[in-house]
Amino acid sequence: MGCKTLKKVLTLPDSRLRQQSKPVKVFDGALKEIVEAMQLSMEQGPGGVGIAAPQLGEMLRIVTVDCSLGQYSCKNHGRLLMVNPEITYQSGKALGREGCLSVPEWVATVSRSKKVTVSYQDLLGEYHELSATGFEARVIQHELDHLDGVLFIDRVLSVHDLVRRMP
Ligand code: ZN
Numbered sequence: 001m002g003c004k005t006l007k008k009v010l011t012l013p014d015s016r017l018r019q020q021s022k023p024v025k026v027f028d029g030a031l032k033e034i035v036e037a038m039q040l041s042m043e044q045g046p047g048g049v050g051i052a053a054p055q056l057g058e059m060l061r062i063v064t065v066d067c068s069l070g071q072y073s074c075k076n077h078g079r080l081l082m083v084n085p086e087i088t089y090q091s092g093k094a095l096g097r098e099g100c101l102s103v104p105e106w107v108a109t110v111s112r113s114k115k116v117t118v119s120y121q122d123l124l125g126e127y128h129e130l131s132a133t134g135f136e137a138r139v140i141q142h143e144l145d146h147l148d149g150v151l152f153i154d155r156v157l158s159v160h161d162l163v164r165r166m167p
Helices: 029-044 134-146
Strands: 050-052 062-066 079-091 094-098 106-112 115-121 127-133 162-164
Touching: 029 050, 029 062, 029 079, 050 134, 062 134, 079 127, 079 134, 094 134, 106 134, 115 134, 127 134
Parallel strands: none
Antiparallel strands: 050 062, 062 079, 079 115, 094 106, 106 162, 115 127
8 A cells, every 4th residue: 555645636727627638548557556546535535425537637537336324225336446437327317416626605506317337447447337326326427527627616507506616
């Protein structure tokens, strides 16, 4: 393990949050290190349930999600690591409150698909597919958006849905 230092999560207006991330092509030790840094940020950082590699300045298509953290009563798959994830099916619509480590001052009500099916690769490059619903589906959609430079504030339907966090 060694002594790992917590990487800083990028916040707006850092332009890297607006860039398209690149697909992972090499499944090596460098990839593993990026994933470890992401998981450390989720566990010891400001308490997120998901993080995307570009939030740490790594412009690659990797996300980690863990909806078993905190007090979420929804059904979930525990810790997920998704390399090159793609939504292959989505259905339904639901409104829910979202925030983001990269947009620390705001929360908003955002419309997302209720159910998603995602295909992705693991650390070894093996392909997997899973279906998620409810809050976990929301977190997955939020994190995948980061890979295309999209933030939850872009999906807010009305300014009235945007709420400034209390300091
Ligand atoms: Zn986010």
